[in-house]
Amino acid sequence: MAGLNLIKSCESCSCRWMNFRHLTKNELQLLNLNRYEATFKPGEIMVKQGSPTSNALFMSAGLSKIYIEGSRGKNFILGIASPGKLILGPGAYVNSRHSYSVAAITAVNACFISVDIFKQLTKENSAFAESLIEDISIKALETHNRMVNLVQKRMSGRLADALLYFADDVFKSDNYDMILSRQDLGDMTSMAKECVVRILKEFEESGVVYSNSSTIKILDKEKLVQISENG
Amino acid sequence: MAGLNLIKSCESCSCRWMNFRHLTKNELQLLNLNRYEATFKPGEIMVKQGSPTSNALFMSAGLSKIYIEGSRGKNFILGIASPGKLILGPGAYVNSRHSYSVAAITAVNACFISVDIFKQLTKENSAFAESLIEDISIKALETHNRMVNLVQKRMSGRLADALLYFADDVFKSDNYDMILSRQDLGDMTSMAKECVVRILKEFEESGVVYSNSSTIKILDKEKLVQISENG
DNA sequence: AAGAACAATTGATAAATATCAATATGGTTT
DNA sequence: AAACCATATTGATATTTATCAATTGTTCTT
Numbered sequence: 203m204a205g206l207n208l209i210k211s212c213e214s215c216s217c218r219w220m221n222f223r224h225l226t227k228n229e230l231q232l233l234n235l236n237r238y239e240a241t242f243k244p245g246e247i248m249v250k251q252g253s254p255t256s257n258a259l260f261m262s263a264g265l266s267k268i269y270i271e272g273s274r275g276k277n278f279i280l281g282i283a284s285p286g287k288l289i290l291g292p293g294a295y296v297n298s299r300h301s302y303s304v305a306a307i308t309a310v311n312a313c314f315i316s317v318d319i320f321k322q323l324t325k326e327n328s329a330f331a332e333s334l335i336e337d338i339s340i341k342a343l344e345t346h347n348r349m350v351n352l353v354q355k356r357m358s359g360r361l362a363d364a365l366l367y368f369a370d371d372v373f374k375s376d377n378y379d380m381i382l383s384r385q386d387l388g389d390m391t392s393m394a395k396e397c398v399v400r401i402l403k404e405f406e407e408s409g410v411v412y413s414n415s416s417t418i419k420i421l422d423k424e425k426l427v428q429i430s431e432n433g
Numbered sequence: 434m435a436g437l438n439l440i441k442s443c444e445s446c447s448c449r450w451m452n453f454r455h456l457t458k459n460e461l462q463l464l465n466l467n468r469y470e471a472t473f474k475p476g477e478i479m480v481k482q483g484s485p486t487s488n489a490l491f492m493s494a495g496l497s498k499i500y501i502e503g504s505r506g507k508n509f510i511l512g513i514a515s516p517g518k519l520i521l522g523p524g525a526y527v528n529s530r531h532s533y534s535v536a537a538i539t540a541v542n543a544c545f546i547s548v549d550i551f552k553q554l555t556k557e558n559s560a561f562a563e564s565l566i567e568d569i570s571i572k573a574l575e576t577h578n579r580m581v582n583l584v585q586k587r588m589s590g591r592l593a594d595a596l597l598y599f600a601d602d603v604f605k606s607d608n609y610d611m612i613l614s615r616q617d618l619g620d621m622t623s624m625a626k627e628c629v630v631r632i633l634k635e636f637e638e639s640g641v642v643y644s645n646s647s648t649i650k651i652l653d654k655e656k657l658v659q660i661s662e663n664g
Numbered sequence: 665a666a667g668a669a670c671a672a673t674t675g676a677t678a679a680a681t682a683t684c685a686a687t688a689t690g691g692t693t694t
Numbered sequence: 695a696a697a698c699c700a701t702a703t704t705g706a707t708a709t710t711t712a713t714c715a716a717t718t719g720t721t722c723t724t
Contacts, residue, residue: 270577270581272581272585273585273662273664274664276585278580278581278584278585280577292569292570292571292573292574292577293570293574294570295563295566295567295570295571296567296570296571296574301574301577302577321563324559324562324563324566325559325560325563326559328555328556328557328559328562329556331555331559331562331563331566332526332552332555332556332562334566335526335555335562335565335566335569336526336527338523338566338569338570338573339523339524339525339526339527339569340523340526340527341573342523342569342572342573342576343523343524343527343532345573345576345577345580346501346511346523346532346533346576348580349509349576349579349580349583350501350503350509352580352583352584353509353583353584353623354503354504354507354509354623356680356681357680357681383700383701383702384701384702384703385701385702392584392585393681393682394681394682394683395701395702396681396682396683396684396702396703396704397680397681397682399702399703399704400703400704403703403704415689415690415701415702415703416690431504433504433505587710587711588710588711614671614672615671615672615673616671616672624711624712625711625712625713626671626672627672627673627674627711627712627713627714628710628711628712630672630673630674631673631674634673634674646671646672646673646719646720
């Protein structure tokens with residue numbers, strides 16, 4: 203199995219989870235022995251909501267979307283996963299079920315790491331455990347923030363937030379490919395796909411954001427931030 | 434200072450945090466030495482969003498509301514805190530600032546416990562640390578669920594959720610005092626206070642819930658659950 | 665008990681958002 | 695290049711929700 207891996211070892215991996223810095227050489231080796239890599243094509247499901255949390259995931263290449271499958275077939279997109287981020291929902295510590303689904307957007311390489319090993323490491327290494335608490339806490343803060351924004355802002359503010367999220371957190375650039383469909387953008391900002399189109403058009407007419415169906419260029423970031431803040 | 438405390442010690446406390454069961458006698462004593470009790474009158478602020486997270490809180494009596502102060506004076510009510518629950522936002526592990534405010538609804542007794550001590554205990558006692566991760570994870574799951582519901586359901590479904598939350602999680606009874614104002618109920622369900630009134634009236638007209646300004650009686654729970662599920 | 669202050673209620677209306685149906689566009693397959 | 699598919703776009707309309715203004719009820723104070 204190790205022969206199939208693209209990445210030589212966790213010790214030398216350049217895109218490993220930051221918090222693995224707290225692990226000793228031995229612990230990293232243990233990790234390395236209990237992982238395997240897989241590749242996914244665009245659109246393929248990497249993690250299915252409700253399935254057992256046997257593994258945590260770490261992507262080494264590509265982008266994927268994390269989404270909750272709500273009732274009546276409606277999805278809610280939590281965010282974009284990229285290399286270096288832990289993919290393991292809160293269900294792992296509650297009911298041992300994945301609390302969200304993850305689907306590849308681009309071609310993706312990912313490491314599967316046994317949750318049992320993962321939990322064992324948190325037990326043995328308190329610095330590592332604390333860093334996990336930090337990671338979870340950061341996500342909780344982001345979620346709180348997200349929820350308040352979704353609930354208190356109008357459509358243009360919500361869409362501005364999403365565009366800024368891609369620029370600042372995902373691509374670190376104000377020009378980027380819009381990897382989500384209009385429908386997905388709607389699922390992320392709680393609006394109908396037609397409304398996404400209309401608000402994007404408004405942004406374009408006011409010279410804030412240029413967009414075509416697959417590209418975004420933020421032209422006036424200050425104004426976009428203002429739109430986000432004014433709700 | 435110990436003389437001011439109503440509760441004799443953490444060891445014998447009947448309403449202490451469940452996860453303290455993982456602590457040893459010594460650790461409980463350490464906890465006990467580093468706590469102090471306070472009482473709050475209805476309406477008083479117990480924790481202010483943005484203030485330093487020097488202490489975690491545990492209520493021994495009363496009810497309070499946990500809320501995020503959003504932009505432009507709009508609040509968002511996260512939930513109701515009751516005895517036995519840890520009150521410590523994710524900010525404690527991120528920026529050492531309280532990420533939400535907490536205000537007493539009824540008369541409240543609460544213990545303040547030093548966050549430093551709290552963190553020290555998670556470092557020394559891995560079972561305790563894991564139980565904290567579990568606690569945080571449960572809250573994260575609830576938040577995810579909440580967010581999806583708020584975003585995908587219409588007003589009647591959201592209000593039904595809130596009424597069921599009070600019945601099942603807070604009061605464990607289908608008849609209870611509505612301790613929140615209509616405005617607060619609106620801040621919790623993302624709707625205007627006038628709409629809360631109107632939907633409650635609808636519920637009453639269809640025989641699902643009886644309500645006056647300070648009381649709720651769930652008359653047809655199945656139907657209320659249905660309303661919640663149908664969005 | 666009168667009055668002040670605040671919360672709840674109601675009705676009318678405006679604003680925000682979703683839905684529906686039709687058309688356009690772009691990329692793929694054949 | 696024609697046909698096909700999925701997605702994007704547009705316009706018209708319906709639905710949902712918020713806002714405003716006025717009134718009623720409640721609680722607290724004096």
